[in-house]
Amino acid sequence: MTGIICAMESELQAVLEHMIEEKTRQVGQVRIHYGMLDGKKVAACLSGVGKVNAAMATTILCQDPEIERIVNVGVAGGLKEEQSVGDLVISDEVAQADFDTSPIDGEAGIGLVFKVDEGLVEKACLAAHSLNIPYRIGGVATQDLFMSREEDYKKLLGRFPESACSEMEGGAVAQVATAFNKPFLVLRTLSDVAVHNDNPLEFSEFAKMASRQAANVIRAFCALI
Template identity: 30%
Template sequence: MAGLFILCSLASAGQAAESVSGTEQPPRVAVLSAFEPEMKKLLAATEAQEHRTVNGVRFTTGMLEGKPVVLVLSGISIVNAAMTTQLLLDRFPVQAIVFSGIAGGIDPELNVGDVTVPARWGNYLEGTFARERPDGTYAPPPWRPASFPNYGMIHPQEVPVRSSAHPEGEMRFWFEVDEKLLTLARKALVDVPLDRCAKPDSCLEEEPRVVIGGNGLTGPVFMDNAAFRTYAFKTFDADALDMESGAVAMVAHANGVPFIAFRSLSDLAGGDEGDNRIFTFMQLAADNSAAVVRAFLRAM
């Protein structure tokens, strides 16, 4: 019953979008990934596919786990992700946005292969790069007060965001995922089987697991720095760090569309004991995220 209630609630949002766009399409769940390896398993499982290309971006509609969906690659990094998400919302009746992909892990308690489902997302490089004082410290200008502890010259801050609920704008750093979708994730993703081995001789040290709740961070850089990883964890109490989810969350918030992201850890964002292992476990992590997303769609 809970899943049915959530789906009916989301369908109402989708019908509103449909009337605005003037299309005859059914309300769909939008499934986004940043680049092809993250989308591969989801696209292969989608039935009755039809394709449409807008501004060079290819949208695929069809049925995935019995649900009408539209799948699209957002492109890597925040500008691509924001642009593609708005392009999607302007052309399809979207009842919810689901992101599936990989991320760097910054919580020391998490391991490569784990799938994180943060409750909120923040863009950690929104802020001020402050000038250095004679004493070697950094301080933002008085009209840009710091929202969080700084990392050298970098002072993360809230930004003004406009939406239908706040046309005058509001200051925000965090963008929450949809509460009903997060509740469904907590109930539906208890026993999803996850891969441990990328190859017979490339296996994870620990059995991967699904971790629901907590914080996620997004920025326009590939993070592979142990010192900044430690700072990000201590400052934001975050589980994972990626290059798209915070931007999609921000666009979803502005448009009033429910959003949730599933991010499997492909590496430890600079915290690996040796070299970064993204190219060893990237596909395994992407496939684990896709498996969790499919289970989530079934539960809807």
């Protein structure tokens, strides 16, 4: 069974629209929806925004012995000039970009990086190709920060220049899934691009569209599992 974690209600609803729901289970504030997505068993839940919320939801899912893999799906901000709203980022590594113990550990204390299961990356690429969605394999940078200032962008890219997108949950999902020995994948559809001048307008207008596209990708992905 695939565990699917969404940060925002629009992201979860876009997935649930295509699910045949069989049951729900409430653990604390996390409601897990069990059912079938394109013929495959899934468990989908809303984590809420931010790393602590994502870590709690991932921990709950990972304690279910039927969950074989974790997929964190949703929207993110692109970090490259050549990217466009609607593009897909398929993670090959995920970084806790705002983790910083460098005053005592030097450069080794900047960021926690987690490698993504190569088999899941391959299936995600096949899913994107089948939907004819532009995609990039790259790093996902996680911070408890919605980047809106130029200095935020410069700081992140100075430390993690290969990052393809920035968001607020993937690093926590990666760290918890790794601790439970569950393979994981982070999929992000771009709702805005940090280096575009109309960035705030892009997010408000395209977040729902990006959520729907992310749901289509997870459907195609699950069909390949």
